[in-house]
Amino acid sequence: MRSVLIGAVTGWILARSGLASSEDVLHALLFVDPSAALVTLGALVAALLIGPVHRGPTWPALLFGVGVGVTGALPVTTFVQVGEGRLAAVALLAGVGVGAWLGRARQDEDYSRDK
Numbered sequence: 001m002r003s004v005l006i007g008a009v010t011g012w013i014l015a016r017s018g019l020a021s022s023e024d025v026l027h028a029l030l031f032v033d034p035s036a037a038l039v040t041l042g043a044l045v046a047a048l049l050i051g052p053v054h055r056g057p058t059w060p061a062l063l064f065g066v067g068v069g070v071t072g073a074l075p076v077t078t079f080v081q082v083g084e085g086r087l088a089a090v091a092l093l094a095g096v097g098v099g100a101w102l103g104r105a106r107q108d109e110d111y112s113r114d115k
Contacts, residue, residue, distance in 0.1 A: 011080050020080035022072030029069055060103065067099075 014020045017039075027033035068074055073081060073089070075096050081089030 007079075010076070011083060014077060014080045015084060020073075020077040020084065025068065025074060025077060026072045 018024050024033060028039070071092055073092055078089050078093045078096055082093055
């Protein structure tokens, strides 16, 4: 129940702030809108303070960045866009699911090989 509440509050904040719009995500990537870039920087700093940094291959991060640039959405903002009734976000969410599934399958394969 706690996770649902946190998710609902996060979704509401993202929707109200406008950070779920494709334009705002692209403006953050291009450093056009400093407020969106500051939110992204704040999230990065919080992530670095919370836990250790995973040092892995860089190609997944590059692929993720290209996906964000092409679609204008982050995985979390995709959920907000679906909640706002944007039909294109449903297809994007399906793609995020397939990508997560493929990434997990690859991770499991690498883990079983290392044993």
